[in-house]
Amino acid sequence: MGPRLAAVAPGPWRAAWRAFRHDRLAVGAAAVLLLLVTTAIVGKALTEWWPLLDPATVRLVDRLRPPLSRPSDLLAPEARPLLGLYPLGTDDLGRDVFARMLQGASVSLSVGFIAVSISLLIGISLGAVAGYYGQVRLLGVSVDSLVMRLVEVMLCFPTFFLLLAAVALLPPSIYTIMAIIGATSWMGTARFVRAELLSLRERDFVLAARCLGLPEWRLIFRHLVPNGLAPVFVAATLGVADAILTESALSFLGFGVPPPYATWGNILADGRSFLFDAPWLTYLPGLAIFVVVLAFNLAGEGLREATNPKLRG
Amino acid sequence: MVRFTLRQIGQRLVLLVVISIISFAMVHLAPGEPSLVDPSNPRLKAEDVAKIRAAFHLDEPLYAQYGYWVRDLATGRLVSFKDGQPVVGKIWERFLNSLPLFLTGTVITWLLSFPVGIRAAVARGSTFDRATTFAAFAMISIPGFFLAYLLILWTVTHLQVSVVGMRTFGFEGVSGWFRVNDRLWHLVVPSIMSAFAGIAVLSRYVRSQMVEVLAQDYVRTARAKGVPEEAVTYGHALRNALLPFITMFGLMLPALIGGSVIFETIFAWPGMGRLGYDAILSRDFPVVLTINFFAAALTLAGTLVSDLLYAVADPRIRLE
Numbered sequence: 240m241g242p243r244l245a246a247v248a249p250g251p252w253r254a255a256w257r258a259f260r261h262d263r264l265a266v267g268a269a270a271v272l273l274l275l276v277t278t279a280i281v282g283k284a285l286t287e288w289w290p291l292l293d294p295a296t297v298r299l300v301d302r303l304r305p306p307l308s309r310p311s312d313l314l315a316p317e318a319r320p321l322l323g324l325y326p327l328g329t330d331d332l333g334r335d336v337f338a339r340m341l342q343g344a345s346v347s348l349s350v351g352f353i354a355v356s357i358s359l360l361i362g363i364s365l366g367a368v369a370g371y372y373g374q375v376r377l378l379g380v381s382v383d384s385l386v387m388r389l390v391e392v393m394l395c396f397p398t399f400f401l402l403l404a405a406v407a408l409l410p411p412s413i414y415t416i417m418a419i420i421g422a423t424s425w426m427g428t429a430r431f432v433r434a435e436l437l438s439l440r441e442r443d444f445v446l447a448a449r450c451l452g453l454p455e456w457r458l459i460f461r462h463l464v465p466n467g468l469a470p471v472f473v474a475a476t477l478g479v480a481d482a483i484l485t486e487s488a489l490s491f492l493g494f495g496v497p498p499p500y501a502t503w504g505n506i507l508a509d510g511r512s513f514l515f516d517a518p519w520l521t522y523l524p525g526l527a528i529f530v531v532v533l534a535f536n537l538a539g540e541g542l543r544e545a546t547n548p549k550l551r552g
Numbered sequence: 553m554v555r556f557t558l559r560q561i562g563q564r565l566v567l568l569v570v571i572s573i574i575s576f577a578m579v580h581l582a583p584g585e586p587s588l589v590d591p592s593n594p595r596l597k598a599e600d601v602a603k604i605r606a607a608f609h610l611d612e613p614l615y616a617q618y619g620y621w622v623r624d625l626a627t628g629r630l631v632s633f634k635d636g637q638p639v640v641g642k643i644w645e646r647f648l649n650s651l652p653l654f655l656t657g658t659v660i661t662w663l664l665s666f667p668v669g670i671r672a673a674v675a676r677g678s679t680f681d682r683a684t685t686f687a688a689f690a691m692i693s694i695p696g697f698f699l700a701y702l703l704i705l706w707t708v709t710h711l712q713v714s715v716v717g718m719r720t721f722g723f724e725g726v727s728g729w730f731r732v733n734d735r736l737w738h739l740v741v742p743s744i745m746s747a748f749a750g751i752a753v754l755s756r757y758v759r760s761q762m763v764e765v766l767a768q769d770y771v772r773t774a775r776a777k778g779v780p781e782e783a784v785t786y787g788h789a790l791r792n793a794l795l796p797f798i799t800m801f802g803l804m805l806p807a808l809i810g811g812s813v814i815f816e817t818i819f820a821w822p823g824m825g826r827l828g829y830d831a832i833l834s835r836d837f838p839v840v841l842t843i844n845f846f847a848a849a850l851t852l853a854g855t856l857v858s859d860l861l862y863a864v865a866d867p868r869i870r871l872e
Contacts, residue, residue: 264686388567395571395848399813400828404840407832408582484695488814491697492829511701525698533693540689 251546255469258545265541271534279348282341291319294342294501298333301325303517306336328519330510336520339501340527346502347531350417350486351479357421359475362428363464365389369429370436371459386433390426398423402485406494413496416489420482428471435467469546476539480532487528503528557860564852571848572841576618579837608633608837621841634836643827643842647808649718650816650823654808656743661750668751669758674785676763684755691752700745700818707741715741717820742819746812754800761793768792798861805854 259265285292300311306328310319327336365386373383405419439445440463448462489495490504498505503524510520605611609620624630630639672681707715713734714720720734765771766789774788775781813825824843831839 388570391567392571392574395567395851396575396844397847397851400825400844400847403813403829404579404832404844405582408579480693484693487695488697491695492814492817507695507698514701514705521698521701525695528698529690529694532695533690536689536693 251469255542255545259541262541262544264537265545268534268537268541271530272538275344275531275534276348278341279345283345286338286342292335292338292341294334294338295499296334296338298329301329301333302331303513303520304329304333305517306519327523328517330506330517330520331513336506336523339506340503340523343501343503343506343524344527346413346496346500347483347486347504347528350413350420350496350502351482351535353417354420354424354482354486355475355478357418358425358478359428359471361422362425363432363471365425366429366432367436367459367464370433371440371455371463373433373437383433386429390429393423393426396423399485399488402489403492403494406489411494411497413500416486416496420485424478424481428474431470431474432464432467435470436463439463439466470543473539473543473546476535476542480535480539483528483535484532553863560856560859564856568845568848568852572622572845573618575844575848576621576841577614579840580614580617621838624838625842625845630838630842632831632836632839634831634834634839639838639842642839643824643846646822646824646827649821650808650812650825652739653743653746653812653816653821653823656739657747657750658804660743660747661754664747664751665754665758669755670762670785670790672755672759673762673766681759685759688752688756692749694748696745696748697814697818699748700742700815703741703745704818707737713737715819718822738819742815742821745819746815757800758793758797761796762789765789765793795862795866798865799858801858801861805850805857808850 286294290296298310298314300313304310304325306326308325308328309323310325325335325337327340330336330339369383369386373381375382377385402419402423405423406416409415409419436459445458445462448458453462486495486502487504487507490502491508493508495504495508496502507521507524507528510517510524514521602611609617612620621630625640628638628640631637632639632642668684672684675681704715707713715737718735718738719731720738726734766785768789771784771789774784779788808824812821812823813829815821816823816826817829828840828843830836831843
């Protein structure tokens, strides 16, 4: 320990990166995620502008073709798939599953990311307000207890039930799904941020910053929140995994992202009626969801261990 | 202690009222009304819609409707919009159906999680530890409904038993043993599915608790004075690591309602989750609101029980 202390200690983020790099499982998961994001972006562009990969092309002569099969000769030349092959087969309307999975990757990912962004926005703001302005009184009630009671109220609704009620009652759209998943999952973040700020605001560097005359919003968002962000970061990574699973579960119950969008959840939900004739329609999206959610969870866990000095070996 | 308990109960009652108002407003202000569920029905004329609305008090202001709901719930006269049956009776019947599923799932979860978690913590960094950690992550990452389908398929094709529903259709007249066997199959398979995610989460939690406690000084002291390793693990470490799990008992209660919608749908199990799901679809407001109310009450009761149990179990905590 002695001689090490003499060296300049690396910053917390650099130390975290070093720890993360040595966690093979987490690095593997991060690589999968990087690949996925690339696939989603490229896939979005291709399915949008390249007619060969249009996920909405219906080919009734080629219904329920297994993976790697060739299209029928009756097909019009402009409806032929890429390379004259269905890499992942076709569904009950003869749509190319490969194209639909590509499109689904971007939809599922954006549902995950946007839902988590919404939940982070609500959670961080409310948590910061409760942690920093907790003692301010509004109508005789402290802000802190107001926010914390709100968190308790939200936690009292069975989440999935609340989600289902909201999705069933509101007009169906992909944005409703994102907003609702975000609006029902911010409570943990708010608690983290509040707890962090409560302890951080008493530190000396805050006193120093205040003595320098920094405006309060700058003090909160530039100095306090970033210092308490590590657990939030972890929660966000795990949150994306959760959001993707929730979206697929909602799709499965028939409340998910409505068509024309293909998501892995609704490919799976549609495919289960053809479980015996076309098992790939169930297995492919199921496996895809599994791998992606697993990657998010493993990366999140690696991040947790890397950013928490107590857990570092 | 008594004052603390009373104050906690009082606070939770206020919270319960707030929750019921919020959920009432949310359900009623959202678009869609019971009279509009079937808009394409040509026999439903404008005056019929008005009649339905009047019968359900839907034409009155919201606060009056809330008053009716509270009054009817308190006097037990609350009836479902859909079939006119008493809501509380309906929910109770479904609750009795959900209970065995919940209990079996909970027993499976706790029986499996503790041995796995303890073993992983004791042999930290071993192959067993890494394998179970990975397995736990795999278990929370797999979409439950997907796995449930595979499991149903597998039991049907390989074990030749049917597992959907509460019992096999047409088994009413068979002899006792077959019926018990049939009920068990129908109960255990969905229970395993609903325990699946719980096992992953709980075993990880047991592991991290045990790892933390095993690093404490008193564990080292116990080892230093020559206490056998078994006694250290189960006598000193486990007993101290158990403390936070008392709270989990209370916090698990709400899962009785909300946690099972998907599995009850897949396994066609007539439980609470399904009742709520169907009620939402048919805009059966009294049922939705009452289930939600009971769920909130269960959650609040659960947190209260866990707070009190914690205080009883941990002498370091003094309630003011």
